[in-house]
Amino acid sequence: MYAVIRTGGKQYRVAPGDVVKIEKAAADENGSLEFSDVLSFSGEAGSLGRASGAKVVGTVVGVGRGDKILVFHLKRKKQYKKLQGHRQSFTAVRIDSIQVDGNTYSAQ
Numbered sequence: 001m002y003a004v005i006r007t008g009g010k011q012y013r014v015a016p017g018d019v020v021k022i023e024k025a026a027a028d029e030n031g032s033l034e035f036s037d038v039l040s041f042s043g044e045a046g047s048l049g050r051a052s053g054a055k056v057v058g059t060v061v062g063v064g065r066g067d068k069i070l071v072f073h074l075k076r077k078k079q080y081k082k083l084q085g086h087r088q089s090f091t092a093v094r095i096d097s098i099q100v101d102g103n104t105y106s107a108q
Helices: none
Strands: 002-007 010-014 019-023 032-035 038-042 055-065 069-075 080-086 089-100 103-106
Antiparallel strands (some): 002 010, 002 038, 055 089
């Protein structure tokens, strides 16, 4: 069982029990997140479907910042150079369950 969700402008393939790093997201006071933008899901092997009322529920495991990337701009022959660093913040989320059409698929 897996689902494809969209959050932070990106798409993730998630299954119950997975831990995914998404862009920084605000959680509830109990640390849970609910993703209602489910693009597709698969209940058993070989089948793929869509459901309008599907949602994915997860728990925040931790927050942090990713590795630093360097952005370098150069205009040759003009003596122009610019170096800039960037670290993207993330939220680590453990997927607890996928709810589709009244059925709930949870981690073992």
